[in-house]
Amino acid sequence: MTDLVKKQLVKPPQRPDEEAFKKAQEDINAKINGLRKKSDAVKERLNNAPGKGSGNDKREELRGRLNDLRRQQAEIKQSKQGVFDQLSALDASIKKKIVDVKAAKLPYKTTAEIDNRISELDQKVESGILKLVEEKRFVAEISSLKKARKAVEAQQVQQAAIDADKQTYDELKKTIDDSGARAISQEFDEVRAQLDALQKDYQSDREKRDELYNEQTALRQQLDEAYSDLRALRDEYKAKNDEYYAHQRQAQIQRREAARIKQQVIDEEKRQAAARNERELAEIPAFEEEIITCENLINFLKPSAAAAAAEAAATTAATTAANVRQVDSSNAPQGVALKKKADRDEDTYFVGGKYAKKSKGQPKQAASPGATSAITPSGAFKIPLNMMEAFFTVDVAVPTSAADVDRAVEALRARLAHYKAEQPKVTEEKKRKAEEKIATLLARQEEKRQSRQNGAPKPAEDAFIDPVEVESVTVSVAAVEITQE
Known part of the structure; x- marks a missing residue:
């Protein structure tokens, strides 16, 4: 908790003020321009000042004359x-x-x-x-x-x-x-005085040039300091800017990571939900709709056999696996099948032998006859179209007359016995295939997740096949079994 509070108290880096940076940069550039103008003026004064070679010829001439006079004095002295x-x-x-x-x-x-x-x-x-x-x-x-x-x-x-x-x-x-020696000595003194005067002027010019050089050096130092200040200003602005954008990038990375983790949780929940849905569909007993259809058709053809059929159904259901859900039809009207729990809130309807799907994951609806008997009160034998289609779905020939009812009922009971006998095996096979499918889909999803972590592009396909496809696969198992019969 303390670390969390400390993290919350840490103030994020603020974005540097660009306007203030530009203003400070303009001030330093203005100072640099002023120093440059002064330096150019000093440079021009140096160019116009007497050069180092100014008066050298005259000085050399006077030095030559002094040497001549010294030589003459030396000759006189030697004599x-x-x-x-x-x-x-x-x-x-x-x-x-x-x-x-x-x-x-x-x-x-x-x-x-x-x-x-x-x-x-x-x-x-x-x-x-x-x-x-x-x-x-x-x-x-x-x-x-x-x-x-x-x-x-x-x-x-x-x-x-x-x-x-x-x-x-x-x-x-x-x-x-003698007079000659005095004249030489006097000329020597005069030449020496001229040379000293030139040397004095040269020294004065040199001092002035040194002052200009010193001024130029001072201006260069000021320019160097100004450029250093400009570089420091830019470096500081860049460092703060980099720090700000680095924090923004890090925050974005954290947000993306949080979103990724959240999405992983959502995806995992979806996968678990899809797996649960897959298992729930596999838990539905095989041939449930066909069994109900056969029972309804038997009840339709011979209403007096409804009680016996119900008692036989209860006995058969007790022998099935313990995890198969039992249907309580004690309070249901005769000849009417109860809906499953998953289907009670859905609007389903019967269309002959083909069952329309109103939503994903919803099993087919068994036939529910509108009439309670094929024998009308007038004694005529009549089978509605939807009941005829129900015969087609369980692969039993439609009775054409009252005399053909017993044959149809026996055929229906044979199909009913077949469905109930094969129901446990087919149900377990559905469960096994469902688990294999779930394992395959989870493994495929894990491979996709690993590939995304390794830099591969995110696949466009979903984690699981659409539930409609899942339902169609599970229903196809029953169709294959009936076809084999």
Whole structure:
């Protein structure tokens, strides 16, 4: 019960809103079109922007000129290599000596400054006005100054050597400093400035192109995202649509399966009903109509023999099979046969020896004479036409006169005895054939059901033969027996 409630509470998938999907798709397509226009505009600006090769010829020309000037400078430098070597050595020596002087970090630059300080401190110590601590400090400072005086003297010597090297460097440089070298150097600086200006412009153009490339890349990313959103929208719509139609197909399959099962139940009920009908028809005792016809004809020819015939019929019926239905004719009028239960609600009529069928599955109606005797009150012998036809049906010659009645009655009694004697055997044969027929029809129906399950087309024929055909088959058994007689 809980599972059933859960199944009922499961909400079936709804069909996606196609209008909303189209609206969302149009919005994304509009966004894509806008991004495409922007991308096309950026692409056009890139095409119109200075290319990567813009100004390359001029730059290459200037670089070539710089190389020429460097070569000329190199030739001049090679011709005066000795002087250049001396200048390099002096420059290195001067730089080293300057570093050494700076590293000394002396508070005094000349010995005169140190001598003046020492004299000042000696005067203060000789005055005798200093405290003992101050006097010791001044004496220690004087001692350190005397030691520093030697370092200052060495530093002065080093500075004098630096000045001498600088003078020598200037004199050597004057020997190589001519107008040709200066002109080459000046031209070199001018060409270098032009090349730097071109490189600056090239760098600016490159930055602008990079900005356009970055903008184009950003637009491409936005386009990719928009296309991804469009694909996701379509995939989601398709998934929901597929889910909806899959549920519809499954529901249809379930409905068809339920209808198929219901139809199987109906077909099975029909088969069982047809089988029951077949068995009921087989249960009808054979020659029942012929026996009744013979008895009616005997009663018609000799009404006084009705009681004896009834008593003989009761005795014969007691010897038949237990499942044969007995006819209670004690309350029936003399010369009238009772109808079967299956025939009491049907409108049947007697037409000579041939019994018309009013409905499917209904047996033939036995002869029921309208007159109670063949001898009229006036003493004439008269047999109605329908009674004559009843004689034909039981294969007994119609009596032509009152003297012929005994012969006809004996013949009828012989036929009656024959029918009653053969009734059990023929009835059992009918039952056997009915069961065989039922088994054959059920097997045929099962084969058809299996073939439908295996994909074969559904046959158009019915599961069972029409009941009229069934009745005609069962009646034919009695006809064959009579013919053999």
